[in-house]
Amino acid sequence: MVQAVEIQRTQNKKEKPSEQKLGFGVHYTDHMFILDYDAGSGWHSPRVVPYQPIVLDPAAKVFHYGQTVFEGLKAYRTEDGRVLLFRPNKNIQRLNRSNERLSIPYLEEDVFIDALKQLIEVDRDWIPSSPGTSLYIRPFIIATQPALGVAPSTQYKFMIIMSPVGAYYANGVNPVKIYVESHYVRAVNGGVGEAKTAGNYAAGLSAQEEAKAKGYEQVLWLDGVHRKYIEEVGSMNVFFKINGTVHTPALNGSILDGITRNSIIQQLQHWNIPVEERTISIEELYDYHEKGMLEEAFGTGTAAVISPIGELNWRGDKLIINNGETGELSAKLYESLTGIQTGTLPDPFGWMVEV
Amino acid sequence: MVQAVEIQRTQNKKEKPSEQKLGFGVHYTDHMFILDYDAGSGWHSPRVVPYQPIVLDPAAKVFHYGQTVFEGLKAYRTEDGRVLLFRPNKNIQRLNRSNERLSIPYLEEDVFIDALKQLIEVDRDWIPSSPGTSLYIRPFIIATQPALGVAPSTQYKFMIIMSPVGAYYANGVNPVKIYVESHYVRAVNGGVGEAKTAGNYAAGLSAQEEAKAKGYEQVLWLDGVHRKYIEEVGSMNVFFKINGTVHTPALNGSILDGITRNSIIQQLQHWNIPVEERTISIEELYDYHEKGMLEEAFGTGTAAVISPIGELNWRGDKLIINNGETGELSAKLYESLTGIQTGTLPDPFGWMVEV
Known part of the structure; x- marks a missing residue:
């Protein structure tokens, strides 16, 4: 049941940053949401309060044993001043799947949306x-x-913080260079790879730093068992257009069930572009490229929406995709999805929720 | 270089709990240590302050991306009133290996010990x-x-908190029942399994809860690739005495390099008891048991020191070790190690550091 939310408004509103210099996750809004959980009383005391520090005992379990989950989504302001959320129900459904994996209590969908x-x-x-x-x-x-x-x-705290963010790519959508990771592993079946939990991101930092030092923006993760099947790219899902068909790794337990991923698949199906969720090996990808059949590659996620991939480097073997340029389908998907999100295009899927 | 530590003593000392009812990690001492890190200035401002809450921005990275590492060790009071630490240099060495894996800056050994x-x-x-x-x-x-x-x-904070703890087993050292985990995986080579970082513990909670519901105290983790090689038990390393020789899984990248594990190996070698670090499959263990050669099994860790294993359950096949009783070697190792730690036995290894 949704409990009444107590609203405590700030007396000191912050100055808003320039919309031209927002960055990502740098500035935070004036308020935050907090909901407490105690064994016995359940989730209680929902409140909107001024954005403020969290005060925790140094023995709090989150610091030691990483019992934490999160979500990420965006609100958009339309040209006519409405506010739209992109598929927020998918976020609370995934949050609860993450909760289950991390032994965190279930949170009601209505409480999250409210x-x-x-x-x-x-x-x-x-x-x-x-x-x-x-x-x-x-x-x-x-x-x-x-x-x-x-x-x-x-005991737990559910919180929501918000950050106005700029275009992910300051100079427009440009292809990224990706290092195929052979040493480090992000996740393995039976682990927490499909949960949105802190440990998955901590585990990826070293690989990301080493890739950056080699001149690559992100890593492409391979599976932890055979070290040859493609999983994700950085913190995004990944798609490949091969000979007219779009392929993406099937959800296998160690891959995050991305909401943008799911939306891209629906959009492709809506356009009657064939799309396959399956196991894809890195060798296979290089083979298709050699035959001239690898047409486009892109990552998908909430932050960047679509992130075209211009180069892969696997064990020193560089593979240039679509001459290192943004592919036609990648661009079309980006335009379509961001159009739906910002209300400039119709929403045939019923994705957007007006606030 | 070791900077001078500022000492702020509390004005409100807590009442100390009864030594008969300490539990584990429930009570905390009057003070804590804090050291700050900022890119540019490095580690700075070491201080001992009254035990107090940590105040953090809700966007602090530890909450979202799990970038955190920890250690655990014990101080003992000897009969003649001295205070001994057990191999603290091993802790800071391991902390720095964990730091490297989690992209956290190096902390000088002397600063940690001081x-x-x-x-x-x-x-x-x-x-x-x-x-x-x-x-x-x-x-x-x-x-x-x-x-x-x-x-x-x-930015980082290095902190130390302390908790007076009781005997791990209220009723003396008794064998535990262990569920061999076939569904969940703790860690895989290329991941963070050998780092002492929060995410490893979060990943293990579900398995532990399910094992408890089946009447088992802990789980025995198998490797994430083949699902058949023994890794760890709960948050301890594991040893098996087979036909007079002691076997323990070799450090393979996904197993924690336990300080108690290392000490047990040294103690066994000191006693001229053969000990092998190698790959051990769960089938092999069941085979040795069938042949009557599996004599003892025990976990090792800072909290319990030695934890004898009386039963394993792998896919419903129950294996009773040493009639479910504490083995002779397990008991002897427990007496020896705790004797060295508390100063009632000589320390031929030079492990103890007096404070």
Whole structure:
């Protein structure tokens, strides 16, 4: 049941940053949402409060045992001033799947959606309107019980913070160079790879730093068992257009079930472009490229929406895709999805939720 | 270089809990140690302060991307009132290996040892002296930069908190029942399994809860690739005495390099008991048991020191070890190691460091 949300408005509104210099996750809005959980009383005391520090015992379990999950989604301001959320129900459904994997209590879908709406309403004037900008929303749950025994926490906080963000690519959508990771592994079946939990991101930092030092923006993760099947790219899902058909790794337990991924598949099907979810090996990809059949590659995620891939480097073997330029389908998908998200294109899928 | 540690003593000392009812990681001492890191200025401002909450921006990276590492060690009070630490240099060496894997800056060994000594000196009266009790020490580092971009933090806090703990087993050392995990995986080569980082523990909670529901205290982890090689038990390393020789899984990249594990190997070698670090499959273990050659099994870790294993359950096939009783060698190792730790036995290895 949705409990009444207490609203405490700030007395000191921050100065808003220039919409031309937003960056990603750098500036935060005036308010945040908090909901507490205690074993016995369940989730309670929903409130919108001024954006403020979290005060936690140093023994809080989140610091030691990483019991935490999160989500990411965006609110968009349309040209006629409406505010749209992109598929927020998918976020709470995935959050609950992550909760289950991390032994965190279930959170009701209505409570999540109501929290989003109440917080956005209070900070409505923070949603930027310049082209390419949006309000990035970060719901997350942390284990707060101060106890060093390794066991699920009896106390949690669910919070939502929000950050106005700029266009992900300052100079427009440009292809990225990707290093195919052979040493490090992000996740393995039976692990937490399909959960949106902190440890997956911590595990990827070293590989990302080493790829950057070699001149690559992100890594392409291979599976942890055979070290040859493609999983994800950085913190995005990945797609390949091969001889007219779009291929993406099937959800196998170690890949994140991306909401943008799911939307891209629906969009492709809507256009009658064949799309296959399957196991794809890196050798196979190089073979298709040699035969001239690898036409496009792109990552998908909430932050960048579509991120074209211009180069892969696997064990020193460089593969240039579409002459290192953004492919036609990648561009079309980007235009379509961002058009639906910002309300400039019709939404045949019923994805957008008005706040 | 070791910087001078500022000492702020509490004005409100807590009442100390009864040494008969300490539990594990439930009570905390009067003070804690803090050291800050900022890119540019490095580690700075070491201080011992009253035990107090941590105040962090809700966008701090530790909450979202799990960039955190920790250690665990114990201080013991000897019968003649001295205070001994067990191999603290091994902890800072491992902490730095974990730091490297998690893209956290290196911390000088001397700074770590000095921090331990200064904090213990201030809270010296918190070290319990009853048999089986000790002061559990938890050094940890968390990423504190408030930024949602997935990249290593530019700011960290290194902290030490301490908790007086009771005998791990209230009723003496008794064998535990262990469920051999076939569904979940703790870690895989290329991942973060050999780092002492939060995500490894979060990943294990579900399996542990399911094992408990089936009547088992802990899980035995198998490798993530073949699902048949033995890795760890719960959050301990594991040993098997087979036909007079002691076997333990070799450090393969996904197993934690336990300090108790290392000490047990040294102790066995000192006694001229053959010990082998190698790959051990679960089938092999069941085969040896059938032939009557599996004599003992035990876990090793800082909290319990030695934890005898009385039963394994792999896919419903129950294996009772040593009639479910503590083995002779397990008991002898427990007596020897705790004797060295508490100063009642000589320390031929030079392990103990007096504070």
